Amino acid sequence: MRSFSIFLCAVFFGLLVNHLSFGQRAASPYSAIGIGKINENALIYNQNMGGLGLSHGTPWILNWVNPALLAKNSFTSFEAAFTYENNDVRTSSINENFRSGFANYILLGFPIKTGKMGMMIGLAPYSSVNYDIFTIDSLESAQRNLVYNYTGNGGAAQLFMAAGYTPFKNFYVGGKVTYLFSTIERLSVINWIPEPGESFLPSVYSLKTRFSDFKFNGSAAYEWRVNDKNSINFGVTYDFAADINAFSTEELQLRFQQDIGENVSDTVVLQGETKNRMKFPSKFGAGVSYSRGYKWMIGMDFYSEQFSAFRNENGENNSYGDSYKMIIGGKFVPDPTSVTSYLKRVTYQLGGYYSQTPYLINGATVDDFGINFGVSLPVGAVSTANLGFNWGKMGTTENGSIQEDYYKISLSIGFNDQSFGWYRKQRKFN
Numbered sequence: 008m009r010s011f012s013i014f015l016c017a018v019f020f021g022l023l024v025n026h027l028s029f030g031q032r033a034a035s036p037y038s039a040i041g042i043g044k045i046n047e048n049a050l051i052y053n054q055n056m057g058g059l060g061l062s063h064g065t066p067w068i069l070n071w072v073n074p075a076l077l078a079k080n081s082f083t084s085f086e087a088a089f090t091y092e093n094n095d096v097r098t099s100s101i102n103e104n105f106r107s108g109f110a111n112y113i114l115l116g117f118p119i120k121t122g123k124m125g126m127m128i129g130l131a132p133y134s135s136v137n138y139d140i141f142t143i144d145s146l147e148s149a150q151r152n153l154v155y156n157y158t159g160n161g162g163a164a165q166l167f168m169a170a171g172y173t174p175f176k177n178f179y180v181g182g183k184v185t186y187l188f189s190t191i192e193r194l195s196v197i198n199w200i201p202e203p204g205e206s207f208l209p210s211v212y213s214l215k216t217r218f219s220d221f222k223f224n225g226s227a228a229y230e231w232r233v234n235d236k237n238s239i240n241f242g243v244t245y246d247f248a249a250d251i252n253a254f255s256t257e258e259l260q261l262r263f264q265q266d267i268g269e270n271v272s273d274t275v276v277l278q279g280e281t282k283n284r285m286k287f288p289s290k291f292g293a294g295v296s297y298s299r300g301y302k303w304m305i306g307m308d309f310y311s312e313q314f315s316a317f318r319n320e321n322g323e324n325n326s327y328g329d330s331y332k333m334i335i336g337g338k339f340v341p342d343p344t345s346v347t348s349y350l351k352r353v354t355y356q357l358g359g360y361y362s363q364t365p366y367l368i369n370g371a372t373v374d375d376f377g378i379n380f381g382v383s384l385p386v387g388a389v390s391t392a393n394l395g396f397n398w399g400k401m402g403t404t405e406n407g408s409i410q411e412d413y414y415k416i417s418l419s420i421g422f423n424d425q426s427f428g429w430y431r432k433q434r435k436f437n
Contacts, residue, residue, distance in 0.1 A: 032135040033094035033107040036409050037366050037373070037401070041317060041325045042285075043136035043162045043191065045365075048072070051088050051111070051419040055381030055395040056336030057358025061294025061308045062228060062242035065301065067423050068383075068391070069116040069127055070171075072308075073242045073294075075181030075226040077171030080125035083117040088393075088419035095412040099404045107137075111417065119170075126170045133163040136191050154198045156209075161191040163218070177232065183224040187251060190217040211260040216320055218285060222249035237299050240306070246290035248313075253285045253320040286318035294334075305337035314365035328372060332362035336379070354383035356395075364401065368408045375401040381417075393419045 038044040049072050053060035064076030069084050088111035096103045112131035119126055141156045166188070171181035193216075198209035228242040257278040289312070296306025314327040336358025345351035361376040377399025384392045397415040404410045 032109055032132075032137055033092040033413070034096070034105040034137045034139060035094060035411060036096060036138050036140055037364075037411070038134075038136045038162075039138045039140065039157065039159055039193075040366050041319060041327055043134040043159075045134050046132045048131070048133075050086065050114075051381070051393040051395050051417045052356075052383055052391075054397065054417065055356035055358065055379050055383070055393065056338060057334040057360040057377075057379050058332075059294070059296070059306050059308055059334050059336035059358055061244060061292050062240040062296045062306055063294075063298060063304055064228070068421075069114055071112075071114065071127070071129065071169070073181070073226045073228055073244055073292075074127070074169035074183045074224065075171045075179040075228045075242070077116065077125035077127055077169060077181060078123065078173040078179045079171070080116055080118050080127075081121055082423035084421060084423045085115050086419055086421035087111075087113045088417060090415050090417040092415045093413060097404060097410050097412075099407070111419070122173075124170065124172045126168070128166075128168045130164070130166050133165040133185075133187060135162040136160055136193075137162075152199060156196040156198070157194070158196075159191065159193040162189055163187050163191075164189045169224075171226075177230040179228040179230075181226045183226075185222050185224070186219070187222060188217075188219040190215060192216075213256075213258045213260070215256045215258075216253055218251050218253040218320075220249065220251040222251070222287060223247045237297070240296045240298060242292075242294045244290075244292040246312075248289040248316065249287045251285040251287055253283045254280050255283060255320045256280045283320040283322075284318075285320055286316060288313040288316045301340060301343045303337065303339045306335075308332075308334040310362075312365065317365070326367045327365045328367050330363050330365040332360060334358060334360045338383075349385070352385050356381050356383065360399075368402070369406060371406060371408065373402045373408070375399060377413075386420075390423045391421045393417075393421070 032044060035044050047054055047058060049058045049060060050069060052068050053072055060070060060072030064070040064079045066079050066081035069080060069086060070076040089108065090111045091108045094105045096105065112129055114127060114129040116125060116127035136159045139158045141154060144153050144155065165185050167183055167185040169181065169183035171179055173179050193214045195212040196209045224244060224246045226244040231239045233239060258276050290310065292308060292310045294306060294308035296304055298304035310332040312330045315329045317324060317327045319325045338354050338356045340352065340354050342351040357380045359378045364373045364375050366373040377397055379395060379397045381393060381395030386392050395417045399413055401411045402409050
């Protein structure tokens with residue numbers, strides 16, 4: 008019965024996520040750059056520790072950060088997550104607020120051979136494009152003020168399969184195959200502010216880019232047992248650079264008004280669908296942590312991504328530079344085996360991060376830092392609900408740049424089960 012319940016939940020959330028298309032993150036001017044604002048590729052469990060997870064894994068929590076540690080997974084697990092985001096965007100003269108709720112990810116993991124090999128499949132947003140920017144410029148020859156309005160929506164989704172394997176005790180290797188797909192649409196609208204009695208209809212330039220292709224990741228981890236209770240854990244991951252198929256279409260819609268007052272338009276296809284290549288950069292991550300069984304853990308992760316090598320569908324860099332990120336975080340469980348106190352079995356998490364993002368504004372880098380905290384709540388024997396809060400600040404209002412003050416509230420629900428018939432058989436076989 009529990010297996011059937013998990014299956015129904017997977018189907019329900021799958022349909023919901025498909026219907027929402029993962030929604031849209033809160034609007035951000037930074038999403039106008041390249042493929043948009045990059046999403047966090049980590050479970051809420053890991054995000055509650057700032058995103059920490061390269062070196063530490065458990066049998067009942069899937070590890071999306073380091074696929075090698077999926078070898079520790081001992082349960083068939085399903086997890087879905089949702090996030091509410093509030094974003095205050097400001098410059099030296101303007102302040103706007105944007106809010107959004109969106110589906111974060113949907114994952115299904117299962118052991119191939121308990122204690123030896125585990126696998127996970129998932130669907131999640133990779134990046135998000137959601138912006139609406141306008142500027143005003145004067146046209147001296149016509150003595151008019153031109154209004155330029157730039158909007159964008161869409162982003163990249165990722166469907167992936169990951170696996171981890173332990174060739175010998177305490178050493179883990181793994182990898183991930185990701186299929187990137189989706190469409191980004193960008194509109195540029197040109198208008199002017201008419202004088203009384205005048206009318207002017209805007210012209211609209213449209214660029215649609217859809218892309219679909221594969222990218223690959225390799226990972227490894229090692230657990231050094233200091234004694235029976237304590238261990239020092241190491242983990243590394245590497246995302247290989249990838250050339251992604253991209254298909255672009257350009258259109259120009261000219262609008263005008265006839266004498267009788269009827270608005271008409273004429274769409275000119277500047278360029279039919281053309282196949283190009285987008286170059287995604289490589290990414291390296293390394294982490295270390297110290298843990299005492301399942302009672303507590305503290306660790307640090309570091310990432311470096313060569314985004315200066317990024318190229319869009321036109322072969323341009325599109326205002327990207329190299330980036331890095333540092334994470335420090337940890338967790339604490341008062342008594343993982345307590346049968347008298349529920350609160351003693353709750354996992355309490357805290358973490359922080361600092362990164363130099365890949366975005367370049369007026370040639371200057373954009374920094375992002377924040378703190379995370381949350382709890383992992385036991386549900387039944389081995390299932391969990393994770394509740395997390397994230398506060399952060401990205402960018403600055405200095406030198407004509409943009410600052411974003413944001414917070415996010417996230418919830419994930421994970422169901423773990425041992426009742427699948429094939430799983431029981433392979434446990435006995437082992």
